[in-house]
Amino acid sequence: MPLRVRKDVFRRVLRQPHQKQLMYTEALIIDVDAARARMTNRLEELERATRMIESDPEIMQGTPVFCGTRIPVYLIAEMVERGVSPEEILDGYPSLTRDMIEHAKVYAATHPKPGRPSTQPWSSKKPLRQKKSKLTGVARPKFLIDECPESKGRKI
DSSP: OHHHHHHHHHHHHHSSSTTTTEESSSSSEEEHHHOOOHHHHHHHHHHHHHEEEEOOTTTTGOOOEEEEHHHHBHHHHHHTTTOOHHHHHHHHHHOOOOOOHHHHHHHHHHHOSOOOOOOOOOTTSSOOOOOOOOTTTOOOOOOOOGSSTTTTTTTO
């Protein structure tokens, strides 16, 4: 849907928050109740994940870890993302539970790691266009090397 339509739908839902369905047009009827239920479930899951995870500057320099452990949440989320099975993770980290592994995915998705991403999302795409130009005269040094004892007053 275009942004204008989404904003309008959002405003209508805010005006009538308990409405089960929203008839935008005769062809577009939105099941607000089902979307609200999914959103509520996802928010509750995020809240459970956030309660199981702590970030304390005294513990691993503030890296988010599972409460009572020093197991980094992002490490577990990356392992799951790379296809490591929950059984393998539980073998390597016996203090974790399956719920903790699921919560790591939720937490990592909603709280991205600070800093630059390890891979840029555009790295596999070709540029739309390339512009080639010579940089002669643009980056030429404008100083004398006679300040350096080895140069003996020569210019570059």
